[in-house]
Amino acid sequence: MSGVYDDDRTVRADLLLRRGSSIRRAVVTEVQTTQTGPFAPLDMSGWTGRFVLAGPDGTWWWSTGLTLTADGYAIVDIPPDAFKSDVWYGRRSGIWRMQVMGTDRHVERIGEGYWHLS
Numbered sequence: 001m002s003g004v005y006d007d008d009r010t011v012r013a014d015l016l017l018r019r020g021s022s023i024r025r026a027v028v029t030e031v032q033t034t035q036t037g038p039f040a041p042l043d044m045s046g047w048t049g050r051f052v053l054a055g056p057d058g059t060w061w062w063s064t065g066l067t068l069t070a071d072g073y074a075i076v077d078i079p080p081d082a083f084k085s086d087v088w089y090g091r092r093s094g095i096w097r098m099q100v101m102g103t104d105r106h107v108e109r110i111g112e113g114y115w116h117l118s
Contacts, residue, residue: 015096015115019088023078027098027111030072041072049100051076053115056094066098074098074110083117092117 011027030039049066062082067075076098098111 010109011098011111011113013111013113015113017078017083017115017117019083019117020080022080023082024075025078026073026075028072029074029100029110041070043070044068044072044074044100044102045070046103047100049074049098052097052099054095054097055091058095061091061094066100068100074100088117 015025017023029042029044031042032038033040045068047068049068051064051066052060053062054060064076064078067073067077069075093114093116096111096113096115097109099107099109101107
């Protein structure tokens with residue numbers, strides 16, 4: 001998933017979700033190793049994460065866990081049957097968020113934006 005980073009390192013992007021399709025999206029997180037040094041992937045093995053789809057008012061409609069890797073990837077896999085229920089015909093768009101929690105229990109939002117279901 002390409003997007004724009006803001007000051008707090010959160011990727012901002014819009015997602016087009018297609019009903020009945022397998023969907024895989026990922027955000028990669030890198031940190032600067034020293035104040036002027038190079039960037040390196042953030043090791044998120046052992047961390048937990050959540051991907052959330054919410055309505056325009058912020059009410060959670062759907063969520064799933066993330067696969068977090070040692071090379072900085074937070075991956076969401078959305079199965080083809082995720083939006084087959086009739087309730088999704090009235091839920092066409094909203095906001096999404098991707099959050100991770102480190103082994104020290106610190107929570108960080110690493111991705112967010114708008115989504116549209118077609």
